[in-house]
Amino acid sequence: xxxxxxxxxxxxxxxxxxxxxxxxxxxxxxxxxxxxxxxxxxxxxxxxxxxxxxxxxxxxxxxxxxxxxxxxxxxxxxxxxxxxxxxxxxxxxxxxxxxxxxxxxxx
Amino acid sequence: xxxxxxxxxxxxxxxxxxxxxxxxxxxxxxxxxxxxxxxxxxxxxxxxxxxxxxxxxxxxxxxxxxxxxxxxxxxxxxxxxxxxxxxxxxxxxxxxxxxxxxxxxxxxxxxxxxxxxxxxxxx
Numbered sequence: 001x002x003x004x005x006x007x008x009x010x011x012x013x014x015x016x017x018x019x020x021x022x023x024x025x026x027x028x029x030x031x032x033x034x035x036x037x038x039x040x041x042x043x044x045x046x047x048x049x050x051x052x053x054x055x056x057x058x059x060x061x062x063x064x065x066x067x068x069x070x071x072x073x074x075x076x077x078x079x080x081x082x083x084x085x086x087x088x089x090x091x092x093x094x095x096x097x098x099x100x101x102x103x104x105x106x107x
Numbered sequence: 108x109x110x111x112x113x114x115x116x117x118x119x120x121x122x123x124x125x126x127x128x129x130x131x132x133x134x135x136x137x138x139x140x141x142x143x144x145x146x147x148x149x150x151x152x153x154x155x156x157x158x159x160x161x162x163x164x165x166x167x168x169x170x171x172x173x174x175x176x177x178x179x180x181x182x183x184x185x186x187x188x189x190x191x192x193x194x195x196x197x198x199x200x201x202x203x204x205x206x207x208x209x210x211x212x213x214x215x216x217x218x219x220x221x222x223x224x225x226x227x228x229x230x
Contacts, residue, residue, distance in 0.1 A: 001169075034216035036152075043202055044152065046218035049209070055218070087152055091214050095168040096142075096154040 002026055002090050006099035012107040017078045021102045023071045023088035032092040035064055035073050038101075039084045048073070078104075109133040111141075111203050111221035118227045119193050126189040127224045129203030136184035137161035140206035140213055143177060143188045146223075147199045157206060158186060159213070166213070193228045200225050 003026040013019050023033065031051040036044035046055055048064040051071055061076045075082055083106050088099040114128040129141065142157035156167040160179040167177070176189040186203055201224050204217035 032214065036217075043220035043223050044204075044217075045220075046216060049207070049216045089152070089154075089216065091216055093214075094166060095170070098152040098154070100151040 001095055002029060002093060002097055004088055004090055004097050004099040006086075006088060006102045008102060009100065010103045010105060012105050013078055014107045015078050015080060019075050019078060019104065021073045021086055021104075023066075023073070023099050025069045025071075025090055028068045029090045029092035031067050032090060033064075033066070033071050034089045034091065036087045036089065037082075037084045038087060044087060075104075109205070109219055111205060111219060113201075113203060113221040113224045116225040116227070118229070120230055121193060121195055121228055123193050123228075124189070124191050125193055125226065126187050127201060127226065129186045129188075129221050131184045131186070131205065134205070137181050139208050140215075141179065141186040142204050142206060142217055143175075143186075144202045144204055144217070144220075145171075145199045146202065152202075155188070155201075157213075160184075160186065193226075195228050195230075197226060198228050 005024045007022045033051045035048040038044040047058050051066050052064045063074045065072050085101045085103045087101050110132050112130045137160045140157045140159050143155040145153045155171040156177050158165045158177045158179050160181045179186045203221040207215040
């Protein structure tokens with residue numbers, strides 16, 4: 001199985017900050033990576049596919065990059081609505097696997 | 108609007124059986140895979156498996172194969188997740204999610220998601 005590891009597990013930041021979350025895979029997954037945002041008590045919301053392609057309607061302050069085994073999700077200027085948990089997911093091969101999540105909290 | 112609406116919360120005892128549901132609407136239900144994802148309390152997301160309702164072709168994670176059954180009834184556009192004998196460790200929120208049809212592939216991301224079904228197993 002491909003293991004996905006996110007870092008950090010928790011990130012404290014302020015409105016207006018630029019933040020980056022990293023997701024690493026134990027073997028190459030090319031660009032077959034998605035990112036999701038999840039708020040407490042809610043279902044995940046899809047943000048990015050193919051590592052860097054923003055879903056329609058997702059604010060342009062979100063961006064994704066990477067290929068192979070290392071990927072990043074960047075939020076260029078944090079807004080109050082962005083404080084949530086973020087999950088990466090590989091869909092290169094079965095079983096699909098997720099990172100453990102990164103909780104982005106208000107500093 | 109594409110929607111997945113899941114059945115309500117369940118409280119069960121160890122050893123009991125359970126079947127939860129996920130009704131799809133707003134798209135061609137038979138043509139896109141539906142997945143189930145587990146989230147244990149305070150933990151991350153785990154893919155359990157998915158089904159193609161058109162022909163009931165199913166994929167399971169090795170971690171869940173033999174422990175759960177994924178099925179679908181295309182006549183009522185509903186997918187199911189079933190246990191024959193629950194354990195306390197099955198306590199979790201279970202989400203259904205549609206796989207994107209990008210590239211007409213079964214290797215895709217999940218969008219949208221159902222609202223989740225909380226299953227509590229306790230004696």
